[in-house]
Amino acid sequence: MTDTPALHDLWPAPFAEAAVHATVTVPGSKSVTNRALVLAALAAEPGWVRRPLRSRDSQLMSDALRALGVGIEETVSSSSADGDSGEAWRIIPAALHGPATVDVGNAGTVMRFLPPVATLADGDIRFDGDPRSYERPLGQVITALRALGARIDDDGRGALPMTVQGGGALEGGTVEIDASNSSQFVSALLLSAPRFNQGVEVRHVGGRLPSMPHIRMTVDMLRAAGAQVDTPEAGGEKDVWRVAPGALLGRDMVVEPDLSNAQPFMAAALITGGTVTIPDWPLRTTQPGDALREIFTAMGGSCELTEAGLVFTGTGKIHGIDVDLSEVGELTPGIAAVAALADSESVLRGVAHLRLHETDRLAALTAEINGLGGDVTETEDGLRIRPRKLHGGVFHTYDDHRMATAGAVIGLAVPGVEIENVATTAKTLPDFPKMWTDMLAGPTGAGA
Ligand SMILES: O=C(O)C1=C[C@@H](OP(=O)(O)O)[C@@H](O)[C@H](O)C1
Numbered sequence: 077m078t079d080t081p082a083l084h085d086l087w088p089a090p091f092a093e094a095a096v097h098a099t100v101t102v103p104g105s106k107s108v109t110n111r112a113l114v115l116a117a118l119a120a121e122p123g124w125v126r127r128p129l130r131s132r133d134s135q136l137m138s139d140a141l142r143a144l145g146v147g148i149e150e151t152v153s154s155s156s157a158d159g160d161s162g163e164a165w166r167i168i169p170a171a172l173h174g175p176a177t178v179d180v181g182n183a184g185t186v187m188r189f190l191p192p193v194a195t196l197a198d199g200d201i202r203f204d205g206d207p208r209s210y211e212r213p214l215g216q217v218i219t220a221l222r223a224l225g226a227r228i229d230d231d232g233r234g235a236l237p238m239t240v241q242g243g244g245a246l247e248g249g250t251v252e253i254d255a256s257n258s259s260q261f262v263s264a265l266l267l268s269a270p271r272f273n274q275g276v277e278v279r280h281v282g283g284r285l286p287s288m289p290h291i292r293m294t295v296d297m298l299r300a301a302g303a304q305v306d307t308p309e310a311g312g313e314k315d316v317w318r319v320a321p322g323a324l325l326g327r328d329m330v331v332e333p334d335l336s337n338a339q340p341f342m343a344a345a346l347i348t349g350g351t352v353t354i355p356d357w358p359l360r361t362t363q364p365g366d367a368l369r370e371i372f373t374a375m376g377g378s379c380e381l382t383e384a385g386l387v388f389t390g391t392g393k394i395h396g397i398d399v400d401l402s403e404v405g406e407l408t409p410g411i412a413a414v415a416a417l418a419d420s421e422s423v424l425r426g427v428a429h430l431r432l433h434e435t436d437r438l439a440a441l442t443a444e445i446n447g448l449g450g451d452v453t454e455t456e457d458g459l460r461i462r463p464r465k466l467h468g469g470v471f472h473t474y475d476d477h478r479m480a481t482a483g484a485v486i487g488l489a490v491p492g493v494e495i496e497n498v499a500t501t502a503k504t505l506p507d508f509p510k511m512w513t514d515m516l517a518g519p520t521g522a523g524a
């Protein structure tokens with residue numbers, strides 16, 4: 077189940093000789109694609125996922141669903157209800173069954189969203205993944221599923237590997253979990269809940285819940301698929317979500333561009349004093365990346381939503397920022413990279429749970445920015461970044477796609493940065509190196 081990362085491959089991060097001016101079309105959102113696949117697989121009728129992300133995480137999700145019996149036909153369509161064209165996956169739900177093995181890689185969405193799906197299958201579903209997946213927390217999902225009626229065989233550590241002994245159905249009901257380590261625990265239980273006999277009531281008990289926009293994304297997408305969901309925002313109790321049992325509809329879902337993966341390109345405009353346009357930026361979205369409009373504006377840029385998409389412009393001036401990133405934790409590596417190049421100190425708060433992401437991101441960012449001469453210290457719940465003149469060197473990425481893109485951002489402003497294993501960006505953005513060089517080639521380059 078392990079990938080053999082090309083640990084010693086070094087990619088010379090391109091240095092920006094001039095301000096960047098480019099239009100960058102960003103592939104679909106990982107979070108939307110993987111939710112859409114799960115919801116379509118659990119529906120009572122076939123549906124479509126249009127403009128899906130094609131990356132390691134979405135491949136792992138579709139491979140796993142196929143292993144459980146779901147049909148996924150990858151097509152290039154020329155029409156749909158809204159006149160959209162491009163890649164589209166036809167999802168054909170089926171009775172879920174084992175025996176099967178699910179490789180979760182290091183995808184939080186796969187390792188958290190699929191165990192509840194597996195409880196609905198008939199037979200044993202074994203979950204395994206990259207070495208890091210053994211360290212990422214899953215115990216709250218395992219305990220919650222057992223409380224809802226599931227049989228799971230694990231080694232008692234609250235982590236992978238494990239086997240869900242699917243009984244073909246799950247009773248469901250009310251369950252308490254502590255989701256302060258990952259919002260994905262809540263999303264996982266909600267996404268499959270329309271198929272539980274009693275639906276679910278999830279009560280979060282514990283510290284602050286991170287990544288709330290991702291829970292809103294789960295709720296919005298469930299509702300779009302016909303589920304009835306009660307939420308705290310809709311006048312319900314704080315930290316309590318309810319999903320009623322009922323059939324999910326086969327929908328035609330169009331995946332938005334991944335706004336968190338727009339981040340390095342926007343950062344390029346910010347730090348070089350250039351302009352980057354991101355087509356199809358949604359006017360309304362639950363993606364956390366939408367917060368970049370505000371955060372990167374506070375750090376010195378400006379932006380405008382136009383017919384052409386989001387036009388983001390930098391002045392070349394980069395300001396530090398004191399910001400709570402709890403809601404948008406996955407943006408932290410890219411913000412830290414920009415902060416390391418700023419004209420004043422930054423404090424990034426509310427992201428202690430990043431220690432449990434693809435790698436311990438707080439330790440990794442501290443080590444790697446400091447390795448280039450920076451001055452970053454870890455705080456209890458984030459990072460303090462005091463900009464200093466940086467020098468070239470190897471930027472290690474710890475198999476973390478967002479470490480690789482963060483290193484590339486620094487490399488635009490610091491000559492001689494080499495990114496170790498840039499191929500790790502395949503988790504969510506397989507074409508990153510080419511997209512990056514196309515962007516630097518400017519409006520006449522392929523990125524235009
Ligand atoms: O539900 C999702 O799609 C995600 C939720 C967040 O997880 P955490 O709440 O664990 O940070 C986010 O960081 C991750 O990239 C994607």
Ligand SMILES: C=C(OP(=O)(O)O)C(=O)O
Pocket residue numbers: 182183184185406433434478504
């Ligand atoms: C935390 C992330 O991923 P995952 O879905 O594996 O949790 C991320 O993409 O930043």
